[in-house]
Amino acid sequence: MNDKAQLHTLEGLGAAVLMTLTILTITQSTMIVTPQNELAIDVHLEQISSDALTVLDRNPVDSDQYNLTECIASWDMTEASYPDNMTGNLDELDAGLQYLLPDTLYNVDLAYIENGDLKVDNAIIRGPAGKNSVVTRHFVTLTNETVSEMGGSWNLGETELRVVEVRLTAWEV
Amino acid sequence: MMDDKGQIAVDFLLGISLFLIALTFTVQFIPGMFMSGSAGESSLDYTAYRTATVLVEDTGWWGNSTSSGTDWEEHPGNVMRIGLAVDDDLSSKLTNSPNIISRKKTLQMMNVDKTTFIEMLGLYNNVDDTLFAYGYNISFTQDGNVLMLNNTSIIRGQIVPEYKETTKITRIVLMEKGTIASFTGDDLTSELVNTATINITGPFVENITIQICDLNFTGLSPMFLNASLDGTTLIQPSNYTVCKIDGWEKSSFNGSLSSPTDVLSFNFDKELFSSSSEYRLDLEFRNVTLPTPGPPFIDYNDWNSTHYEPAYLVVEVWE
Amino acid sequence: MGSLRKDTKGQWIALSGLVISLILIGLAVLANQAILAGYHSSNAALEFPKENIRELNLHTHDNARMIRSMSFYINSTTNETVPDAFDQLFDNYSIQMKKLYAVHGEVVDVSMVSINSTTGKYTMDDIDMVLVNITYDDGITHYVAEPELIEVNK
Numbered sequence: 084m085n086d087k088a089q090l091h092t093l094e095g096l097g098a099a100v101l102m103t104l105t106i107l108t109i110t111q112s113t114m115i116v117t118p119q120n121e122l123a124i125d126v127h128l129e130q131i132s133s134d135a136l137t138v139l140d141r142n143p144v145d146s147d148q149y150n151l152t153e154c155i156a157s158w159d160m161t162e163a164s165y166p167d168n169m170t171g172n173l174d175e176l177d178a179g180l181q182y183l184l185p186d187t188l189y190n191v192d193l194a195y196i197e198n199g200d201l202k203v204d205n206a207i208i209r210g211p212a213g214k215n216s217v218v219t220r221h222f223v224t225l226t227n228e229t230v231s232e233m234g235g236s237w238n239l240g241e242t243e244l245r246v247v248e249v250r251l252t253a254w255e256v
Numbered sequence: 257m258m259d260d261k262g263q264i265a266v267d268f269l270l271g272i273s274l275f276l277i278a279l280t281f282t283v284q285f286i287p288g289m290f291m292s293g294s295a296g297e298s299s300l301d302y303t304a305y306r307t308a309t310v311l312v313e314d315t316g317w318w319g320n321s322t323s324s325g326t327d328w329e330e331h332p333g334n335v336m337r338i339g340l341a342v343d344d345d346l347s348s349k350l351t352n353s354p355n356i357i358s359r360k361k362t363l364q365m366m367n368v369d370k371t372t373f374i375e376m377l378g379l380y381n382n383v384d385d386t387l388f389a390y391g392y393n394i395s396f397t398q399d400g401n402v403l404m405l406n407n408t409s410i411i412r413g414q415i416v417p418e419y420k421e422t423t424k425i426t427r428i429v430l431m432e433k434g435t436i437a438s439f440t441g442d443d444l445t446s447e448l449v450n451t452a453t454i455n456i457t458g459p460f461v462e463n464i465t466i467q468i469c470d471l472n473f474t475g476l477s478p479m480f481l482n483a484s485l486d487g488t489t490l491i492q493p494s495n496y497t498v499c500k501i502d503g504w505e506k507s508s509f510n511g512s513l514s515s516p517t518d519v520l521s522f523n524f525d526k527e528l529f530s531s532s533s534e535y536r537l538d539l540e541f542r543n544v545t546l547p548t549p550g551p552p553f554i555d556y557n558d559w560n561s562t563h564y565e566p567a568y569l570v571v572e573v574w575e
Numbered sequence: 576m577g578s579l580r581k582d583t584k585g586q587w588i589a590l591s592g593l594v595i596s597l598i599l600i601g602l603a604v605l606a607n608q609a610i611l612a613g614y615h616s617s618n619a620a621l622e623f624p625k626e627n628i629r630e631l632n633l634h635t636h637d638n639a640r641m642i643r644s645m646s647f648y649i650n651s652t653t654n655e656t657v658p659d660a661f662d663q664l665f666d667n668y669s670i671q672m673k674k675l676y677a678v679h680g681e682v683v684d685v686s687m688v689s690i691n692s693t694t695g696k697y698t699m700d701d702i703d704m705v706l707v708n709i710t711y712d713d714g715i716t717h718y719v720a721e722p723e724l725i726e727v728n729k
Contacts (some may be wrong), residue, residue, distance in 0.1 A: 095271060102275065106282075109602070122617035123301040127425060130305070133626045134312075134428035137355045138566060141430065147438070147467065147519055148504055175503060182504035183428050183566060194678065196671045201678060219626060222634045222675070224641060224668070242649050244642070244664060246634075246671040265587060272594060302616035352636060354629065 121215060124255075128187070129217040132253040135183040136221040139176070149175045149233075152223040155193065155247055157233035158206065165208040173206050180207075180251075187253050188213070194248040203250075216254035223247050300423040300573050303390060307377050308425040308571040311394070313354040314339030316361065329364035338365060338376045342432065356564065359432040359462070362396070363405055366412065373412070379573065391417065391574045396431060398567040403431065406461065413572075422574040429569050434462025434526070436563035437556050441471035441516075444539075445550030452539045452546050456556040458529030465563050466556065467501070468539075469519040475543035478513045480520065484538045485528055496524045504566070513544070627681065628711050628718050631672070635685050638668050639705045639725040647699060657697040658690055665707075681713040688722045703728040 140151040149157070154176035163171035170177040173191065180189060191207040224246050227239045239245055316339035318328035326343045328335045342358040365373075374380055380387045395411035396403040403410045416422055444452040454466065471478070480498065483490045490496055500509045501519040509520065522539075529535055536553070548554075646660035665687045676683040690697070691704035706722040 099275070106279075122614055122621060123423075126301070126305060126617050126620045129621065130308075131426060131428060134355055138428050138430055141353065141356055143561070143564060147501055178503045178505070194675060196674050201674060220679075221630055222672075224634070224638050226641065226645065241652075242645065242660075242664070244638075244645070244668055244671070246638075246668060246675060248675045268587065268590075299616045302620070305616075305620055352633060 125215060125217055128215075128253060128255060129219060132184060132187070132189070132217060132251055133219040133221075135180060136219060136249065136251055138183060139179050140221055140223070148179060151176070151221060151249065152225070152229060153233055154179070155223050155235075155249060156225050156229040156237070157235045158193070159236045160204070162205050163208045164205075165210065169208055171206050177207055184253065186256060188256050189251055189253040192250040192252070194250060195245055197245075212252050213254035213256070216252050218250060218252050220248050220250045223249060300390070300421075300575070303379065304423040304425040304571050304573040307379060307392070307394070307573065308427050308569060310377060311338070311340050311571070312357070312427045312429055312569055313341055315341045315343040315358075329358070329361045332364060332367065335368070335372070335376065338368065338373070340365065355427070355429050357396075357429045357431050357567075357569075359405055359434075362410055362431075363408065366408055366410065381575075391420075391422075393570075393572045395570050396429075396567050397570055398431070398565065403567055405433070416572050417574060420574050422572050424570065424572045427569040427571075429567055430564040431567040433563050433565050434460065434464055435560040436465040436467060437559035437561070438467040438469070439554065439559070440469055441544070442547060443554060444468065444546050445548050445553045446546035447550050447553075448538070448540075450541045450544055450546070452541070453550055453553045454537045454539070454556050455553045456529055456535045456537055457533065458526075458535065459532055460526040460529055463526050464524050464529070464556070464560070466522040466524070467519060468522070470516055471513065471518075471541070472545045472547065473513065473516060473543060474545050478543040479511050479541065480509075480513065481511070481540040481542055483522065484540070486536050490524075490528070494525070495528060496522055498522050513541075622715065624681070624711075624713055624716055627713070628716075631676075631683055631685070631711055632709060632720070632723070634672075635707060635709060635723070636725050639665075639707065640727050642668065643702060643705070643727045657702070661690060661705075662687060676711075679713075681711065683712075684708070684710045700728065 136151065139154070142148055142150040154173060157173075157175065159172050161168075161171055163169055163173075176191065180191075188209045189207070190205065190209055190212060192203055193206050194201060194203045196202075224244055225235075225237055225239060226244060227241055230237045230239055237245065314337060315326040316328040316335065317326055317337040318324060318331040318334045319336050320331075320334045324336075325331075326339075328338070340357045340361045342353050342356045342361075344353075368376070374389045374392075379392050380389045382388075391414050393411070393413040393416050395409075439454075444454070446452050452468075456464070483496060485495075492498070498509045499506045499521050501507075501521045506521070513520075524537075537556075642661060642664045645664055646657050649655055649660040649664075650657045665685075669685045669687075672683055672685055686708050688706035688708055690702055691706065692701045693703075694701050703726060705725045705727050707725055709718075709720040709723050711718040
């Protein structure tokens with residue numbers, strides 16, 4: 084009877100328990116099951132900043148808060164500058180975004196076509212965009228009527244439509 | 257000449273094979289162990305994202321052999337999709353109001369039975385044709401608290417486990433919450449000095465909101481004193497609450513009015529107007545003129561519109 | 576050196592090393608797959624221009640309504656007919672949208688098909704529906720609504 088090269092039963096059992104425990108710990112721990120990747124965080128941020136613009140846009144006209152079109156119509160066309168005039172004069176829009184997007188910093192740019200040329204103006208600058216910032220956009224259409232009602236300085240003709248792209252760059256702090 | 261050096265131990269071989277067989281078996285038959293690794297699309301991130309998107313952006317759909325429409329809350333037996341977005345065109349499959357949440361649909365969502373709910377929203381993982389439901393917690397919150405509609409807390413699912421990795425998606429929505437009427441100081445009618453009187457006809461399904469702005473001040477330190485219904489003085493906060501509104505922010509209000517542009521928001525308990533008769537609400541101020549004489553008094557029911565308030569939908573999903 | 580070669584007692588340690596490394600490789604592959612799965616599903620959500628398409632659609636709906644009331648205004652102040660004014664304003668809108676989307680590398684086209692007027696008189700309560708073609712293409716996703724029915728009398 085050659086009893087060499089045998090593993091001792093008890094030690095074997097111990098080893099099995101150790102291995103099972105290790106595997107259980109690893110699989111139960113958070114790391115392997117769902118690693119939160121950076122992209123998922125981006126998706127979330129993009130979705131929520133898009134929501135903020137939609138909610139602002141869809142807010143009923145007769146509510147206390149101005150909706151997106153009204154906010155943009157009230158703009159006096161003075162670009163924002165960092166850090167001394169961060170919100171331009173879009174205080175209403177800034178207040179709405181701050182309320183809906185806490186813990187988030189953002190810049191707002193307005194892009195529109197004037198005399199056939201594209202113009203992009205910085206309306207709100209809250210800082211240099213961080214890494215992993217996402218961009219969402221929404222459109223509003225201004226007419227002379229909405230602008231004069233809100234006291235903005237868009238200078239539109241009586242029968243002119245101006246589509247303005249509201250570009251929101253958001254990043255988490 | 258038996259050379260017993262350099263053998264592979266038969267016991268070891270047996271042991272390691274057993275272990276490997278056991279491991280393969282475990283991986284195969286315990287669902288969720290390595291699921292996110294092998295099942296691509298069914299990752300948790302995706303499930304949470306999809307669930308939130310369906311709830312917020314879809315109106316839902318019901319149908320039987322003869323008719324169909326988006327007002328599934330009226331036909332809970334034939335529901336085909338659960339979605340909460342409001343819709344003005346019941347027969348169209350396209351909604352034009354994403355992120356605006358219907359109160360009725362939300363309340364009906366609370367009544368849908370668990371199996372249907374999990375199935376409709378796809379809150380399960382399909383492993384070898386066997387369905388395993390995910391743990392989930394879906395709620396609407398406002399100012400950090402769970403939203404109440406019709407005395408029901410809008411929250412579904414289990415308590416979020418502390419020691420498990422969960423995926424959470426938050427969406428911003430506008431929640432339909434009862435009705436609101438906004439008056440300026442000039443709109444308000446008054447019979448007694450400094451007192452605005454509004455007629456209100458019940459009943460209401462949700463608390464009602466009255467907003468007042470542009471009041472005309474006549475003297476120093478104008479104030480809001482009290483509210484009374486048919487002669488009975490109402491008590492704060494059990495009968496009603498008042499706050500000041502500045503754009504999106506609500507701030508507490510101690511009674512003294514500082515600027516004519518202040519917007520006051522009164523929220524009255526719906527129980528005050530439980531019968532379907534006309535109630536007389538008096539709001540008493542100090543040093544405020546109300547130029548429009550009454551009766552007839554201004555009527556809340558002629559002025560009201562649906563009240564939307566921003567809220568958050570939070571969807572949390574785990575294995 | 577020779578004595579080391581003859582010493583064969585440590586073989587099973589070497590073998591365990593091999594087995595353990597194989598198991599490690601297996602685990603690493605699984606972990607990687609998990610990350611990859613999350614990446615793919617998140618990437619799919621990021622790549623698909625859900626919001627852009629919806630925004631194009633919703634904004635066109637809003638604009639059709641706005642343009643309708645504006646063309647009645649133009650009709651009342653000049654001698655231009657309502658359909659002509661509608662066409663012009665819509666073209667103007669279409670050009671602006673095209674340019675604004677082009678900046679992001681997306682091709683969109685919104686064009687008027689017809690204005691629905693039951694009596695042919697184009698009065699205020701008569702125009703209830705406008706048919707519009709909407710297409711969107713960002714190189715990966717192609718969206719077409721031909722025609723999109725827009726109820727403008729709401």
